[in-house]
Amino acid sequence: MKFNNNSEKNGIEDDLEKLLDIVIKLVSSLDNKSKVALKDLLVEIEIIHTKIINILLPFYKLDNNTVFQNEFRSRYKNYNELVQKDLKYIDNGASIIKTTIDYLIDNHGWRSDKIEKVMQVFGKKENNSKKEELLKEFEKMIYNCYVNNKKTFYKTSDILLKQLNKELDDVNSTLDRGDITTARMKLQLFFEESEFNLDNIKQLLHFLRNIIDYL
Secondary structure, eight states: OOOOOOOOOOOHHHHHHHHHHHHHHTTTTTTEEEEHHHHHHHHHHHHHHHHHHHHHHGGGGGGGGHHHHHHHHHHHHHHHHHHHHHHHHHHHHHHHHHHHHHHHHHHHSSOOHHHHHHHHOOOOOTTTTHHHHHHHHHHHHHHHHTTTSSSSHHHHHHHHHHHHOOOOOHHHHHHHHOOHHHHHHHHHHHHHHOOHHHHHHHHHHHHHHHHHHHH
């Protein structure tokens, strides 16, 4: 039931953590216009991650039979009604992110092969090499993870949500047969085997929100 698709454990979590590490090192060196554009980019990244979390969260801790029996049906119905809307937004988010990173690169000296522009952003020559390296790393992370729906964030989340959809159908069928305990345990096992730690990702998103507020 693993859906990390032979990638590193919890690719979404790992990528987000790496991205935040780069951003933290960059923010103090950016000019105000670049900070505004970076904020727009990070807001969009926060939104698409949060939408994935919100799809999963209603099923995450239905961890006793009474709560499961009382809550699963309505949450399953809401899932079927709302998930397509959220997935459409997530898919459209790729184009928004690409537009924003392209704007940063073209208008705020983030083109990694144009050192003169990079120097204009930072204003200080002595630390330029390290900062240019961070810019390249940030640009690479965004393009590898987010700029279209074939990139790692979208591939990983697509695998995860397809597996969730299959699992919820199975859990619902098991509940229809009156086997509450087995239905609940199937759902619990799905999250245990998914290698997708919602609590960790929620903490990373909280940290991302703090960066966005700072910008």
